[in-house]
Amino acid sequence: MVRKLQVAVSGLGRMGARHARHFLERTPRAELVAAFDPSPEAQAWGKQHLEPYGTKLYTDYDEMLKHPGLEAVVVAGITTEHAAQTVQAIEADKHVLCEKPLSTKVEICEDVLGAAQRKPHLKVLCGFSRRFDASYRDAFAKMTNGEIGRPTIMRSQTCDKFRNDDYFVKYAKFSGGIFVDANVHDIDLALWFFGQDSIVKSVTAVGVTARYPDLKQYGDVDNGVAIVEFWGGRVAYFFSSRMMMAGQQDTTEVIGTHGKITINANPAFNLVEMHELGGVRREVDQTYYDRFEQAFVTESNEFTECILDDKELPFKLSGAIQAVKIGCAMVESLQTGKKLDFDETGAQILEKARL
Amino acid sequence: MVRKLQVAVSGLGRMGARHARHFLERTPRAELVAAFDPSPEAQAWGKQHLEPYGTKLYTDYDEMLKHPGLEAVVVAGITTEHAAQTVQAIEADKHVLCEKPLSTKVEICEDVLGAAQRKPHLKVLCGFSRRFDASYRDAFAKMTNGEIGRPTIMRSQTCDKFRNDDYFVKYAKFSGGIFVDANVHDIDLALWFFGQDSIVKSVTAVGVTARYPDLKQYGDVDNGVAIVEFWGGRVAYFFSSRMMMAGQQDTTEVIGTHGKITINANPAFNLVEMHELGGVRREVDQTYYDRFEQAFVTESNEFTECILDDKELPFKLSGAIQAVKIGCAMVESLQTGKKLDFDETGAQILEKARL
């Protein structure tokens, strides 16, 4: 029989439960041997959906890390625990797939990076799902193939469907704000398509609260617009929103000197169109998971494959940290009302320095 | 000053009034000098919209034909008068643009053709508006340019928006039925794209009455499907309907050995899209005129130009008659429940001949 990767999932909330099922049911080369979540609901869910298939449930993270033969951990619990659990798993010599963000704070991200760098034989991946999406990959391949010339401008947006409850407000307390929580994906795309070593030249962000005025207490907004200039003649501009009515709308345009690629410019839930009074209508994805389910599954499989076959991960942990850094600069720009400038080494040029 | 074509319009009903305005306002090289319609409503409309701009109104068609300097007549009144008025105008030595159909009866069409052939210096045009539509022309040019190889299969449909009244039923009395009234445009397209001298091999038509059961009294249907085989390895198949909910949907596909062209596969009223609860929606054209307004204007201008500059008309009158012939065969197939076969000269093979 072939060797299968021995994986555990930490956190069986919405995203954690999905990761668990992806590893259990849709990652042929992995075996979900353990899962950790102290909450009674999660334990109950795990007893029904995981235990019968051979997954051992834990209520203690340390204990789970000691599960015999465990090789890798998926960190998918509450955001504020991401960094600590990741570091702990690294120190226990486990490979880690950590849900984004590692942290909403740059210094903490850097601590994780440091821990990972001390164990270079381990695979530590931060889950930027779009990197595993077939359409983004096709676009990247076409760009690399020269089909649009030199990529110059990127427009990218992460827009959630409006929710008629206080979810987004409650969530804002921990999320780091719309730029760090939502646009961080778009920033990561810019770093991917423009090159991981792109150096930021300036960051400007503005925003409004149109549907959730209570976001103001957290310095957050429900619609944000930002421009990030990079040294070398490139510009990315971003939009994020929490008030789409039709559904989730994550769209990216990469404008090159000789052509343009769009990804999901025309969102569609499936292949059905209705011709009815009022015109022609199609439904669109309602959630992030509707849009990226297959990307998450690809992520599980590639993470597994990289470990089993000792391949390089598709992108570096340091890139994830660079994306958080830029997201945090966007938050600073929003909150101070200032454009932030950076020199050609990427160091921020402070206001007084300019006088 | 330049010479302008002296034109008259016969009939100021819905389509006639539009023709009048097209010649008055949107055909720079023509002058609408006269208009005929005996109905009081039409006279009143003409007094307001035509007379102030120099158009003389008539209540007698013969009188109008004697209007000093008159060169051309647009026959756009009731269908049952089309043929007689066209012949009369030809005999009075006028060029004629006759709204389709010349007649719903093949023999009468042939009488008109005979009259026209006796006056070869006159331009006699039957108004198949799609022949003047920019998208159909672009498709034809691309096909002629070899972009899809040899055209082999055509799918074409003429589908009206559902009307919550008895218009379609009343109209069926004179229209010749859905195949002659609506699909005649699609048949004409087949003759255009496959070649005007294409010879029919077989005709099969079926249909149902789904929304207007009263159509049955006229042997008509509100949804029709037909196949027309042509000798030489070509097939056209057609759909027509009177019950579209979103709007008018006239779509054509030309499938060649090396590619496919679609025309209006994705109908849209304008460039607006709504993102709203339920998805993404666009409106579509509501009527035939919404879709083909500009084609009608092009028709007026080209008819004018062909006369003034003595150019050849873009297609022959005989083609219009061939389209009616095929439409009538479809009606016969529908009503008899039989597939009609034709030999390589286009002559019908009768049932007994086959025994």
Place this chain on the structure above:
Amino acid sequence: MVRKLQVAVSGLGRMGARHARHFLERTPRAELVAAFDPSPEAQAWGKQHLEPYGTKLYTDYDEMLKHPGLEAVVVAGITTEHAAQTVQAIEADKHVLCEKPLSTKVEICEDVLGAAQRKPHLKVLCGFSRRFDASYRDAFAKMTNGEIGRPTIMRSQTCDKFRNDDYFVKYAKFSGGIFVDANVHDIDLALWFFGQDSIVKSVTAVGVTARYPDLKQYGDVDNGVAIVEFWGGRVAYFFSSRMMMAGQQDTTEVIGTHGKITINANPAFNLVEMHELGGVRREVDQTYYDRFEQAFVTESNEFTECILDDKELPFKLSGAIQAVKIGCAMVESLQTGKKLDFDETGAQILEKARL
């Protein structure tokens, strides 16, 4: 540990290998315990891709049926073996998922049906993949929900990408011809959407050979058009082609009295669009499997679930046979040049009966 369905696959050719992997990797409640294919290539492939995961390989079908604990067989080898293998499996008391078609001959299909009916406790499914496709299911649900009124007209097509080799010609020898091989899916959709007990009123089919003249030796065509009338005021019309240049294009329209649903009217391979010299371009699926991969996986899972939980299959075996019957009538119409008529019991009205 939970019970998993013990499944074997017969045939490891293109489609069989896919079924094997679907059961092995993407059907959590099933275990692929055995596979049969006598060809050395298939054995080699199985040794590499199946054996390491615990699947036992067989070169003898009878032996495989005796695999200890085997519960279900997927029949996916050469078409001409489908029926015999299915019957044999049924007689060995196994559940069967048989790739379409059971047979291209109606009588043989009926033999299989008979065998299945003698073992009513077994689940015997014929793989009409579109029945498992999420978009078709959504369309069916919307229709059932009354969103388009009474379904009246169906247009459906199965169009393959052109292949620059003799595959389609070789394949025609066994496939039953384009109507039985390709349009059988569309016929099945008509039976699904119009109701499984719809009774055929007439069948007319025509076709041409535009790219593969050698198809004529098998009485087959590379482009086919057909109309199927049903008693009760419904019409389905079909197109099939082997010469699409852009890719696979399987499109369906269901036109109801109060609206229209389209499925895959705008095919797209993924979410990428290229803006380049010449315009805006998107790629489309290249093969049937590109389009329906997920439907095949759903099929595996639901077949498994129906057996394990003793649920009813989503559709009956007799329906699959009805589809083949209509497909064969289309072939007869094509080859005789005649429209075939049927009375209200579905019995064919013969020519002489009409005299």
Place this chain on the structure above:
Amino acid sequence: MVRKLQVAVSGLGRMGARHARHFLERTPRAELVAAFDPSPEAQAWGKQHLEPYGTKLYTDYDEMLKHPGLEAVVVAGITTEHAAQTVQAIEADKHVLCEKPLSTKVEICEDVLGAAQRKPHLKVLCGFSRRFDASYRDAFAKMTNGEIGRPTIMRSQTCDKFRNDDYFVKYAKFSGGIFVDANVHDIDLALWFFGQDSIVKSVTAVGVTARYPDLKQYGDVDNGVAIVEFWGGRVAYFFSSRMMMAGQQDTTEVIGTHGKITINANPAFNLVEMHELGGVRREVDQTYYDRFEQAFVTESNEFTECILDDKELPFKLSGAIQAVKIGCAMVESLQTGKKLDFDETGAQILEKARL
């Protein structure tokens, strides 16, 4: 006979010649009585295309203003003459339709406004063609009708097709730069959709030269991105480019609290789609005029109607000046690298004031 507006056109270059023909051929209630352009080519063109239809040609602007009975002037010559000619025409008591921009300098715009305000009985219109476009108007009507709630975010772009010559570089000398030349249309849309009295809160603009490095000598760029915040919780963000490969792509999104409207998110030249090797492709408009031809014709007709029937113009001259002001602020932001802030009265907050 009805009264027709007596109109003259100044300038018979590309846009001027189009205006001349629109008034001559497609504005039924106007008569093109005079045209001015001193260049020999323009005179030659006018002799062929205008004189035969009764238009008198002038080589002296002052002389033309004295043309007997002249009521209105279309100023469509070189940009640097727009303001002077407009003022002169106003002083000669003529109504004026001036091509955009009045001037690329705010003070000069204000001089024109002053001249117009001294003659309140005259209609003075600055030609923002999108205001006359049917799709934009439909979007505005739907928004006004409450279909998207409160408009909050606008994304709008004006993107030209790449030209393989030095046109854009030469043009930059006079155009005021990409923000004033191209995005001024988008700014005007923001003022239209957000309300003409919206007050700017901040302006940030960045840009690059990717295809036309020679633009740098004029402080211009070939790709620009900008954010304009308005007081009251609204944000507009803009993109402009001179290097589209597929064609002209002017797209606008209006994101409201309860829905989103897009205008031209899916540009198309006509209704043709090609299915070919490589996928499905449609062409897009190549030029601004391809996209907005009908809007220009509507402009001519409405300008005429407003004068003849003494109706209010669809928007005020002062709005055009506000758009230029914002465009100039974008240029300043681009060139200084600074975000410009404005107080609630719209007055700029200077750097030192912030210290």
